[in-house]
Structure formats: structure tokens, C-alpha cells
Amino acid sequence: MSNKHICIVDDDLDDIFLMSASLRRLEAASAMTLTISTFTDAEDALNFFAGSAGAPGSLPDCVCMDINMPGLDGIELLRRLREMDHLTSLPIYIVSTTIDKHTHTKAISLGATGSYVKPESMAAMQTMQRQFLGIREIE
């Protein structure tokens, strides 16, 4: 049984709840244990990753973050994280409400592993999260 750690950075508690609920369903449907860590403030997330330098098992398997957040926004957080040497290979996904193409292109150019619009249904959410965690779709 594999263990995966996913980190969510989003100021919207509803979205954190929905993403977590979806992840719990994925966990139940597949043979894996999921650790979910959440940050509602980008500043906190930045501090966490800055302090986690060098400790191997302390890094999540992937990060998914919103863009529109008060204070430090997702684009800036992405830029700062990519500046940290120990995070160069960490998959970082943008999951945002914005449908603006330029924002998504910018996120990719700043080193995001993928850039998504927040899914419109639970089914779409599951499909997206399977991609994040590398879980194959159940036929």
C-alpha cells in the first residue's frame, strides 16, 4: 500500500473541503493512503517549504495551489518556491477559478507542472486529482 502526500494551498475553505472530500473518495477507491496538508495562507505555505529544506520525507508528493489569494498570491508563491533549490523537482499544480488564458500561460512559464481551472463537478475533480497523484482511471 503506497502512501502519498498532497498539499493544498487555497484561501477558500469550501474548495479545500471539496478537494479533500474528493481525495478521500479516491483513497477509498484505490489501494493507497493519502496525507493531505492544507494552507489557507500562501505566506504560511512559503514558510513551511522554506523550513523543510533538506529533510527528505517531509516534502509532499505534489502541491496544488490557487492563484487569487489575499496577500501573497499563487503566482508569487510559485515563483518563490521555484527559486528554492530543494523544490526544483516538486510537482506544483495551479488550480484556479480564473479562466484567463494568459494567467495559465504565465503559471506554466514560471515553472508550474500544470495549470487547471477548478473542476465543475466531483467527477471532473477526481479525474484531475488522479493525474496529480499518478493514479490510473478505474475502468
Place this chain on the structure above:
Amino acid sequence: MLEDIRFYFETNSFLAHGYCMTWRTDLIALHALSDFVIFLSYFIIPTALLYLYYKRSDLVQSRIILLFSAFILACGLTHLVGLITLWNPVYGFEGVVKAGTAVVSGLTAVASWMLMPAALKLPSAQTLRLKNDALGLSIAEQRRANAELETIKAELEIRIQERTRELQSKAEALERMNASLSDYAHFASHDLQEPLRKIVSFSELAIEQDTTGDAEQRLYLEKINESARRARTLVRNILHHAEIDQHTVDIQDLSLRAETEATLENLELAINDRQGRIDTDIPDIMVRADPSLVAQVLQNIIGNAIKYTPADRVPEIAITTARTDQGVDYIIKDNGMGFDPTLKDRIFQPFMRLHSNASVDGTGMGLAIVVKALGHLGWSISVDTVETQGTQFTISIPEDQIVSADASGE
């Protein structure tokens, strides 16, 4: 002959005039002096006249002045000859001079009366002065009128400039209003998407976790989910509609056939769902247009053709093109439910739904998006329909946007 002339001019047989006056010195001196002064005067007067004639030809235009001068000169000459004959009896010569003077005098006499009518009409100096004054007045009047006209012209120009400025600022205000309306629609629909997305997701979770087995409650939850999805589609369509205004047009060479195929690929799910049959017969036509606007138009029209076909009928859609004088027509014909042809013009208005039929999931925005996109493309659209039988949309692409149109197809 020569002898006769010599005889005429001979003087030996005559006595000088002085004899007649018995050589009385006082008498002869009076005659001689008078004749001399008259001759001198009669010489000076025509000289003055001729001088005036040549110096002021504007003042003395008539050649009659020459005749008068000749006449006076001739009179002067007779007096000179008269003076000579006091001592020298050249009566033959005097006769010739008098005859010449007679001719010139006669001519002058006739001419002076012939000129009378014209001379009588000559304006007097006073008349001329009056006329001159009047002319001066009218010139002043004219100048004043001109100045007035200039003032009016300047005023008009200022007024035109003012009106132009007013119109310009009104146009700018309208443009700003339009832009802000478009922005408003954009932001409102964008922000509305988020709560709707949450309603959809949470109601899905609620349906999934519902353990009560209460059919009625489940129906309510499903209704919430369905309504939220419909609202989301509507909001997204409004967003698309608003976004067209903010879209930066990007003109490219497009193949109508390739664009149609791409659209059909996008609609594959909906087409397969209804087991629809699409017949396309599109020759290799290249147009210069914005690809995303063209895609919006085709997606909505072909999507509608599938959507608005009654559930018990297999959608049959024919997509063809036709060469016209003005360019190319792109025709989409379906066997759908059609509509009342009297409503033709209204179907392109936003939120216009002709079918309240719950079986059709429409927002009334599709054709409004089409019309807006076509407006930016510079294309036009017309519709023909038979209620319950089908609809045909004809999109006209103007000639100047056609790069190549191979009528023979491949």
C-alpha cells in the same frame, strides 16, 4: 494746265490790301496786330487741345478734338494770310486757304451737331459726384455686409467645432459605457461561476451521501444540481458574449473545411449521443478571418442544429457552401423543430428562447454570441425555417475575405 495754275496764283495785277486802307498807319497796324494775335492764339489753342488729347486720353476720348483743332488752326491760318495780304496781294493763295478752312469748318459744324445727342447724355460733374458718392456708400455697405458674413462664418465654425466636440464626447461616453457594461457582464458572470460551481459540487456530494432513501429529498437535491448546472451554462454564455468585445481579432488564413471538421470533432459527443448524421460538402475554400470567432459561430450553429432536433427524430444536418456574387455562402440545414418564421428577427436577440420546452437545454445566448462574433468578422447571417420541419442558416462571407475558393473541391 500748268499755265492756268500759274495764272491763278500770279499777283502782279493785284494791289496789296494796304492800298485799300490808303496806307494809313494806324489802321494797318490795328489789322496787322489783331490778325497776328488771332493767328498766334489760334495756333496755341489747338496745341493745348492736342496736348490734352494725348496726355489724358481717358478724359477726351473722341477724335472730334482733332477736327476742332484742325478747324481752329485753319481759322488761324486765314488770319495769317490776311496779315500777309496787307502788303502782299497773294489773293489766290488766300482763296485756297479760305476754301480749306471752309471745308474743315463745314465738317466741324456737321460733326458738332451729329455728336449732340451723345454730348447731351454726358453726365455732369455733379451727377458724377453724386454717383461717385452713391458708389462709395454701396462699397461701404458691401464691406459691412462682408464683415458681417465673416463674423457669421466664424461663429458658425465655432458652433460646428462645439457640436463636433459634443458629439465626440458623447461617442466617447457611449463607448466608455459600453465598455463598462461589457466589463460588468464579464466580472459578474466570472464571479457568479464560483458559487454555482460550489452548489453543483456540494449537491453532488449530498446526493452521493444521502442515506435516507427519501425519494422526494433526492429529487430536490437533483433539481438543485440541475438548476445550478443550467445557471452555470447561462453565466458562462454571458461571459463568452461579453468576452467577444474584449477579444483581440487575430486574422489568419483558414480553411472552411478544416474549421468545420474541428467543430464537428468538438461536438462529437453531442452528435454521437443523438446518433446524428452530418453531411458535409465543402470545397477547399480559404478565408482570412479570426479562428476563435469562426469556431464560436460554427460551434453554436451546428450545436443548435443538433440540440433543437426533437428527441424522436435522428438529427440530419447538411453543411454546404455556395459561390455568390458577393462572396461565399456557408449553409447549415437541419431537420430540427424549426420555429415560427415571423419570429425570424427575434431569434438573434440575447436571452431569446423560442422553445420553453424543458427537453431543450438552451440558454438563449447561443445565437446572440453568433451575431456578435459575426459582427466582428464582418460576416452576415440569414435564416429560413419551417416550423417542425427544420431550419437553414446561411452565413455570408464577403468576397474580400476569400483567399481562394476552388469550386471543384479537391
